[in-house]
Amino acid sequence: MSEQRVAQLMSALDSAPAEPDPAFVSRLARRIRYEATEDADSSIAAIDENMEEPIMIDLEMDVTEQHASSRSPGRWSSAEVMRWAAALVLLAGIAVAVIVAIQDDDPTSVASDGPRAAVDRYFEAFNAGEADAVLSLLTSDAVLTERFGAVGDFFEFDRGDWEDEIVGFTSQGARLTPHACTETVDPAAEVTLFTCTYGFRDAPTLAVGAPSIPVSTLFAVTASGRINAIQVNYDPDESITDEGFVHVGRRFGRWLNANHPDFVDLAISDEFFGGRNQPALKPDRMCCESMSPTEIGELKLEYAQLWAVHLEENDCTYLDGC
C-alpha cells in the first residue's frame, strides 16, 4: 500500500461518526465538577452510577459494621465510605510497594542459592518456553549483546528488542543445551561472571535433528542474584558450515518466498542463519526485530512442522540425507 493510499484511508477517519452516549456525557460532567471543586456529594452520585452495585453494597456494609460501636450506620455518608475505601487502597498500595522494594534489595529474592542459580534458572525458563520468567531474571538496565563467529563487534540490543528475541525463541520452542559454566568473581564490578557453553537449537533444527549451534555466553550476575549483562557469542570457534544447516539457510528463504512472500523482506536475514558472514549482515538483520519476532518464531515453527512431516512420510532422517 502506498503512502498516499494510507493517507487517504486515514483521512477518511474524520468522516466516521463518533457521538458519545448522552448518559456518559452527563455522568462525566458531574464527575468533572467534583474533581474541580472537591464537591463530594456530586462525585458520589457519579461514582454510584459507575460502580458495580454489589461492590458498593459490600463495601458500605463492611465499614459500617466495623465501626458500629462508635457510630451508627446511619451516620456514615457515602463520602465517608469512599474516603475510608480510598485510605485502605492507599495503605494496601504502600504495603505492596514496600514488599516489592524489600524483595528487590533482598539477595535471596531471585537466587537464594547464589549467583549461579540465576544462570541455571535462565536456561530452565528458556527451555520451558517461559519468556516472562527469563526476562524477570534481568535487571532493568541489563546490557545485552551478541555476535556471530570468532571476530567482530558485539551488537548491543535495547531491552525491547532483546525481549522480542526471547519471546520469538520461546514461542517456537527453541532449546538451549547447557554444557559447562566457569565462574569468575569481578570485585571491581561487584558481579560474578559466568562463561557458559551450550548448544542452541531453533524449531527447524530440532525438527530435523540437526546439530545445535555452539554458543559461548558471558553472564554477569549481581549480588542480588539478577543478571545485568549477557554477551552471547554464537559459533565462537566458527565451526559451523552452511552445509550442515541447509534446512534453515537458503532453503528457508525459498520456503518463505513461496509461502509467505509478505514476510521475506522482513525475515530475509534468517536466510543466512549460521553463515560465517553473519557479522557483516548483522546491521541488516537488526531491521527485522520489530516485525514481531513472535511471528518469525511462528513461521519457523510452521516450517519445522513441515520438515518433521516430510521426514516421517519419507521414513528418513535429515542427517542421512533424505
Added chain:
Amino acid sequence: MDESHVSRGADADASLDGLTALYASQVVDVYGFVFRRCGGDVGLAEDITQETFVAAARHFRLNADVPSPAWLYQVARSRLIDHWRAEARKERKVRLVAGGRATQPASDPADVIVSGRRVVAALSELPATQHAALVLRYLDGYTTKDVATTLNRSVKATESLLARARRNLEAVYQEQDGE
C-alpha cells in the same frame, strides 16, 4: 453546590464556568478523537475521555487554570499510547499462551457502512503496535523517528513496522470490501 464551593467566591465560580464551558465544547470532539483512533471501541473511548477530563479538572483545582483544548488532546493521545503499549504486551502474552497469532475481534458488519467507519473497523483488526504506528504517523503527523521514540523502537524497526501495518491495513480494508 456545597458551602465550601460557595466560599471560593465569584472568581472561582467564573473559573469553574470556564472549565464547564471547556467540557461542554470539547467533550464530543475529544471523544471522537479517541474513538476514531482506538478502532471504534466505545468502552475504551469513554475511559480515555473520562481520564482526560478528570486530569483537566485536577489541573484546574491545583493550578486555578483552565487548560487549553490542545492540552486535552495531548493528554488523550498520551493515554492512548499507554493503552497501545499495554495492548502490545498483552498480545505478546496471548501469542505465547495460544502458540499462534493473537485472535482479533471480528468487526461488526453494521459498522462497515461508510469509508470512515470501515477504516475504524480495519484499524481495530490490526495488532496494537501497527495500529498505533499508523495513527501516529498518518493521523497525528509524527515523523518516523517520533513514532519510534514514542513506541520505544529503533527507527529501522519502526520503518519495518509501518511497512507491515500499511500492508495489513490494505488487506483488512479489502476484506471488508468483499464482505
